[in-house]
Amino acid sequence: MTDRNALLEVAHLSARYQRHIVALEDISLTVGEGEIVALLGRNGAGKSTTLQAISHLLPARRGEVSAGRVLWRGADITAEAPHRLVKRGIVPVLEGRHCFVSLTLEENLIAGALARSASRAEIRQGLEEIYQIFPRLKDKRQLAAGLASGGEQQMAAIGRALMAKPQLLLLDEPSMGLAPLIVEEIFAVLTRLNQQQKLSILVAEQNSTVALRHAHRAYVLDTGSVALSGDAQALSQQEDVQRIYLGFAA
Structure with a gap:
C-alpha cells in the first residue's frame, strides 16, 4: 500500500x-x-x-x-x-567521497551545479552558500581535491550534492x-x-x-x-x- x-x-x-x-x-x-x-x-x-x-x-x-x-x-x-x-x-553522496581528484575543491563543487544546468549567477550564489556552510572549503578552494584531507573531501562531496539543490x-x-x-x-x-x-x-x-x-x-x-x-x-x-x-x- x-x-x-x-x-x-x-x-x-x-x-x-x-x-x-x-x-x-x-x-x-x-x-x-x-x-x-x-x-x-x-x-x-x-x-x-x-x-x-x-x-x-x-x-x-x-x-x-x-x-x-x-x-x-x-x-x-x-x-x-x-x-x-x-x-x-534526489541526490546521492556515495561511500568513499568520490571527489574528482585532479580538479580543485571549488571545481568539484561547480560540478554539482552543472547537474541542474545552473547559470553562472546561480553557481556563484551556490558557492557562497556552500562556503558559509563549510568555511574550510573557501580557504582551500584552489587546492586539488586529491591533496585535501579526508574531512575536506567529504565536505566537498556533500557540498557538490548541495549545489544540485x-x-x-x-x-x-x-x-x-x-x-x-x-x-x-x-x-x-x-x-x-x-x-x-x-x-x-x-x-x-x-x-x-x-x-x-x-x-x-x-x-x-x-x-x-x-x-x-x-x-x-x-x-x-x-x-x-x-x-x-x-x-x-x-
Whole structure:
C-alpha cells in the first residue's frame, strides 16, 4: 500500500547482484518531508545497496532490482535514470567521497551545479552558500581535491550534492575514515540544513551512536532485510539493538 504522506517510499524492494546473489529481500521504508532517517546495520547488511537501488546505480555494479518499487511523491521511479533522479531532487553522496581528484575543491563543487544546468549567477550564489556552510572549503578552494584531507573531501562531496539543490540527500557512510570531531561537524551541518531548509536526508551509517543522535527515525538492516525500525531516540536506548544488530558489546 502506498504511503501518500511519504516523500520517498521503498516498497517491498529486493535486489540481486549478477542475477543470483541476494543483496536485499523485501525491504520497505519511508522518508517524510523534512525528516532525517538513518539506515543502520553491520557491514554487509545491505545499507549501500539500498541507497544504490533508490539512486538506480545498481546496474553500474552488475546489480538489479528484482522486485518491489521505489516511489517519489507517489510516482514510480524504480527504473528512472540517475541523472533524471538528480533533476527531481534526489541526490546521492556515495561511500568513499568520490571527489574528482585532479580538479580543485571549488571545481568539484561547480560540478554539482552543472547537474541542474545552473547559470553562472546561480553557481556563484551556490558557492557562497556552500562556503558559509563549510568555511574550510573557501580557504582551500584552489587546492586539488586529491591533496585535501579526508574531512575536506567529504565536505566537498556533500557540498557538490548541495549545489544540485536536493530535496532528498542520500548519504552513504559519511563518517567512514574520519576523525570524531570532523564527524560531529558534518552531522551538525546536516542537522542545521534539515532544520533551516527542511532538507530531507536518508543516511546509511555504521556509526549508530552519532546517526541515532541526529536522526528522527531509523531502520536497522540485518542480512538484507529490515530487522527493526522506529523512533531514533528509542532505538538508541535499546541495548539489544546495539549488541545483536550493530555489533557492539552490551
